Amino acid sequence: MRLAATARAGWRPVAVVVALLGAWELYVDLGGASTLILPAPRTVAQSLYDDRSLLWSNFLVTAQEVVLGILVAAAAAVALACAMHFFAVVRQSLYPLLIASQTLPIPMLAPVLVLWLGFGILPKLVVIAVVSFFSIVVTTLAGFASVDPDLLKLMRTFDAPRRRVFWSIELPTALPGVFTGAKITVIVAVIGAVFAEQAGANSGLGFLFSESIAQLQTARAYATVVLLSAFAILLFAALTAAERLATPWAHQPKETGS
Amino acid sequence: MAIEARPSQSGELHEPDAGDLAIRVECVSRTFRQRRGDIPALAEVSLSAAPGEIVAVVGPSGCGKTTLLELICGLQRPDSGRVRSAPAALMPQRDLLLPWASALDNAALALRARGVARDRAREQARPWLQRFGLAAFERARPAELSGGMRQRISFLRSLLAGKPVLALDEPFASLDAITRAEMQGWLARVLDAEPRTVVLVTHDVEEAVLLADRVVVLTARPGRVAAELPVAASRPRRRSEPEIVALRERVLETLGAA
Ligand SMILES: Nc1ncnc2c1ncn2[C@@H]1O[C@H](COP(=O)(O)OP(=O)(O)OP(=O)(O)O)[C@@H](O)[C@H]1O
Ligand SMILES: [Mg+2]
Numbered sequence: 001m002r003l004a005a006t007a008r009a010g011w012r013p014v015a016v017v018v019a020l021l022g023a024w025e026l027y028v029d030l031g032g033a034s035t036l037i038l039p040a041p042r043t044v045a046q047s048l049y050d051d052r053s054l055l056w057s058n059f060l061v062t063a064q065e066v067v068l069g070i071l072v073a074a075a076a077a078v079a080l081a082c083a084m085h086f087f088a089v090v091r092q093s094l095y096p097l098l099i100a101s102q103t104l105p106i107p108m109l110a111p112v113l114v115l116w117l118g119f120g121i122l123p124k125l126v127v128i129a130v131v132s133f134f135s136i137v138v139t140t141l142a143g144f145a146s147v148d149p150d151l152l153k154l155m156r157t158f159d160a161p162r163r164r165v166f167w168s169i170e171l172p173t174a175l176p177g178v179f180t181g182a183k184i185t186v187i188v189a190v191i192g193a194v195f196a197e198q199a200g201a202n203s204g205l206g207f208l209f210s211e212s213i214a215q216l217q218t219a220r221a222y223a224t225v226v227l228l229s230a231f232a233i234l235l236f237a238a239l240t241a242a243e244r245l246a247t248p249w250a251h252q253p254k255e256t257g258s
Numbered sequence: 259m260a261i262e263a264r265p266s267q268s269g270e271l272h273e274p275d276a277g278d279l280a281i282r283v284e285c286v287s288r289t290f291r292q293r294r295g296d297i298p299a300l301a302e303v304s305l306s307a308a309p310g311e312i313v314a315v316v317g318p319s320g321c322g323k324t325t326l327l328e329l330i331c332g333l334q335r336p337d338s339g340r341v342r343s344a345p346a347a348l349m350p351q352r353d354l355l356l357p358w359a360s361a362l363d364n365a366a367l368a369l370r371a372r373g374v375a376r377d378r379a380r381e382q383a384r385p386w387l388q389r390f391g392l393a394a395f396e397r398a399r400p401a402e403l404s405g406g407m408r409q410r411i412s413f414l415r416s417l418l419a420g421k422p423v424l425a426l427d428e429p430f431a432s433l434d435a436i437t438r439a440e441m442q443g444w445l446a447r448v449l450d451a452e453p454r455t456v457v458l459v460t461h462d463v464e465e466a467v468l469l470a471d472r473v474v475v476l477t478a479r480p481g482r483v484a485a486e487l488p489v490a491a492s493r494p495r496r497r498s499e500p501e502i503v504a505l506r507e508r509v510l511e512t513l514g515a516a
Contacts, residue, residue, distance in 0.1 A: 148354060150354055168371070249399065
């Protein structure tokens with residue numbers, strides 16, 4: 001039912017996109033801008049096809065960076081959130097620093113890291129992890145905080161040790177928060193990857209974009225943007241699907257009664 | 259299928275030695291201190307239960323019934339007076355089943371809490387599900403169960419904690435009248451087969467009279483003991499028995515006067 005309703009409403013944004021593309025095409029065809037500066041959608045589509053092997057090989061590089069980066073960030077974030085949850089000292093010591101880490105300007109951080117860590121995948125992973133880490137920590141901590149206090153009382157009357165409460169109650173309660181954080185982070189992770197590649201790389205869509213601009217291959221530059229954006233959407237959808245598989249209880253309609 | 263009793267570890271709040279009695283609450287007062295003023299919940303409440311006795315506590319909403327149970331379970335400390343009780347397991351007012359766990363795993367939670375390995379805990383809980391008519395729903399998640407089934411699982415979970423005292427907090431309040439009547443008969447049979455010292459909090463006077471050996475009536479907040487009425491009727495009891503009907507009227511009168 002809901003799926004059908006979504007599908008029926010789904011044509012509206014598609015119609016908007018088609019109309020915008022049409023207007024853009026018309027504008028360029030009527031000579032509104034030089035095709036070197038603003039390629040028409042048709043030309044971009046052509047580039048997507050003609051340059052497909054070039055685009056694909058660079059796409060694989062960026063996709064790998066982003067996926068690995070988010071995984072590294074999620075693992076580190078969950079570990080830190082657990083440490084903060086268990087030890088007030090850790091929370092008090094690190095939470096302010098964590099917020100401070102968000103003020104690091106990524107466009108400047110990226111070249112510094114490349115200088116330090118070289119042209120390989122490592123500086124990219126670090127940049128992506130740094131920009132992704134924070135929101136996953138926050139949403140995971142919020143998950144821990146959402147544990148029902150009455151449930152903790154119940155576990156106390158069962159004489160449950162702290163460890164048992166964590167594995168049986170707290171961790172499963174926090175799990176949906178990990179996914180929420182990862183989903184929020186997809187967009188910034190892709191942006192982080194682009195900055196990191198532009199700071200120093202010889203492959204990846206961010207790198208290909210800069211190179212295409214420099215070579216006045218504007219249509220190809222646009223094609224990389226289209227791919228990056230499609231990738232972000234895809235990744236978001238994949239995470240949503242994984243979330244539904246891993247935490248189905250978090251998506252059921254609220255129980256009635258009791 | 260007897261469950262061995264285990265000494266409580268939540269000891270510091272608890273004085274396990276209640277003499278010949280399973281529960282001895284002596285002149286207990288409890289006030290919640292809040293910024294907007296103090297909320298007195300219980301005032302000089304005394305109550306005791308012999309081993310194997312079923313004591314019902316009835317009273318208007320907010321009169322401190324849940325507070326009383328938490329005192330007995332050692333989850334709160336009295337401001338004055340003394341609470342001594344054999345180790346008690348709580349059955350909370352909301353069922354608080356874990357939405358991600360199967361009916362079987364929910365029922366086995368108390369076993370897991372005391373360190374029984376997952377497979378063994380399941381093995382031990384399984385025959386009980388069968389006995390409670392839930393064998394077919396072993397793998398079902400709480401969201402797939404009816405209200406009555408959820409309450410049975412919740413009760414079983416507390417029963418399997420293996421404590422000599424059960425503190426039942428309005429176990430059937432969330433159920434519709436028909437299911438509630440069924441569940442009351444069910445609980446009477448279960449406690450007949452599996453005797454425990456029970457404190458049954460309810461605001462259903464008929465339920466109290468049907469199930470208990472003694473009914474303690476509390477006044478509106480702060481809760482004081484308004485009356486204590488023994489229920490001598492033999493079991494099994496029926497709602498329509500004159501003795502039960504007369505006693506129900508008496509409790510209702512006391513409640514009205516309190
Ligand atoms: N942790 C708390 N902090 C502040 N006030 C509390 C707390 N717990 C209970 N109270 C107050 O104490 C009073 C008694 O609460 P309690 O939950 O024991 O009542 P109850 O008889 O179980 O009510 P109900 O029938 O609605 O379940 C209520 O007025 C409640 O607002
Ligand atoms: Mg209550």
